[in-house]
Amino acid sequence: MGMLTILSTLMGASFTTAARRLKHGPLRPGWSFKFEATVAFMRATNERVIHLDAATQRAEMEQMSMPSSALKRVRREPVDAGGVPAEWFIPREGASDNVVLYLHGGSYVFGSTRTHGDLIARIALGTGARVLGLNYRLAPEHPFPAPVEDTVAAYRWLLSTGVKPEQVAFCGDSAGGGLAIAALVSLRDAGVPLPAGAVLIAPWVDLECSGESVVAHERFDWGDKRMLLHWAKWYVGNADVRNPLISPWYADLRGLPPLFVHVGSAELQHDDGVRIIEKARTAGVRAHLEVWPEMVHNFQTFGEGFPEAVRGTAKLCEHLRSVLRQSAPGSAVA
Known part of the structure; x- marks a missing residue:
């Protein structure tokens, strides 16, 4: 998974989170937008990698590491x-x-x-x-x-x-x-x-x-x-x-x-x-x-x-x- 895929998934999760919050409010009362969008991003990532072989899953998760x-x-x-x-x-x-x-x-x-x-x-x-x-x-x-x-x-x-x-x-x-x-x-x-x-x-x-x-x-x-x-x-x-x-x-x-x-x-x-x-x-x-x-x-x-x-x-x-x-x-x- 390259940086473009990470950014695309993050943008999609952020857009989905913003639309849901605008209509229904936070998914949980105490969640900030940043927290909720991060959870959505991680969920979307798991939904995608679950279909991959183990070695590819590992490689893509390693790409998620941040300084x-x-x-x-x-x-x-x-x-x-x-x-x-x-x-x-x-x-x-x-x-x-x-x-x-x-x-x-x-x-x-x-x-x-x-x-x-x-x-x-x-x-x-x-x-x-x-x-x-x-x-x-x-x-x-x-x-x-x-x-x-x-x-x-x-x-x-x-x-x-x-x-x-x-x-x-x-x-x-x-x-x-x-x-x-x-x-x-x-x-x-x-x-x-x-x-x-x-x-x-x-x-x-x-x-x-x-x-x-x-x-x-x-x-x-x-x-x-x-x-x-x-x-x-x-x-x-x-x-x-x-x-x-x-x-x-x-x-x-x-x-x-x-x-x-x-x-x-x-x-x-x-x-x-x-x-x-x-x-x-x-x-x-x-x-x-x-x-x-x-x-x-x-x-x-x-x-x-x-x-x-x-x-x-x-x-x-x-x-x-x-x-x-x-x-x-x-x-x-x-």
Whole structure:
């Protein structure tokens, strides 16, 4: 997808949004024109790329990456994390010994440290920690259990370098959030010391998409159940979709470290976030749910030009600092 396609899609989404708002008002009461047009643009992009092969989808999503001031304030260093390609995001003004292991979203099909670079950089700046962004293998070429294996391998590698478990927090969005929980379950079952906790954005924990919000919120969000099931099929392959390492909604969560989950009240994965927190609490896990009014899926990734994203990321960093027991706050979020 070239810049002309991006601009054409954006102009079409903006025109459609303006016409609808002129006739009916905002789709949600608190949405600005910019926010609503961005959601429409992302929805239109997904509607187009869903019909493409996986490699082309990835290439086009990579083209969506935009520069940001946060990226200028971190040092990026590629690294082999136990055989898994990864990238360090380190605040230029110095970092603590703590590590955030970041798992990007993208329905297990696309996404990378490039598509999520702005958010990862803002997390590094907001926590003062080193953030290790993982470029785990993607479906359909590498279906389950490849991403779980890569996450476990990267975490084991971190420990082998001398980083203590209590110095590590997992963080991830969407598929990356579900992957974080799956990796925690896998590590627990293997007897590996667990990290301090996990802070997750709208974790995708039910790949059957059985939550009511997946349908109820379709008109607000930038995806739909059809898209999710299409990508889920690529990831699940010949496995059982109810395997607890595929859909952690079916996992035994006992013994996991503290979980913090952010979801939007208008997003598809709202019910996934609510249900996994309720299940974690029932299992005796310290778990905190934060529902953001009127927000759509992954609104934190919208970038520094959106006050909603800035506030959401600041709160995300606050929870990460809490998990890591940092005595001093990180730098201001970009």
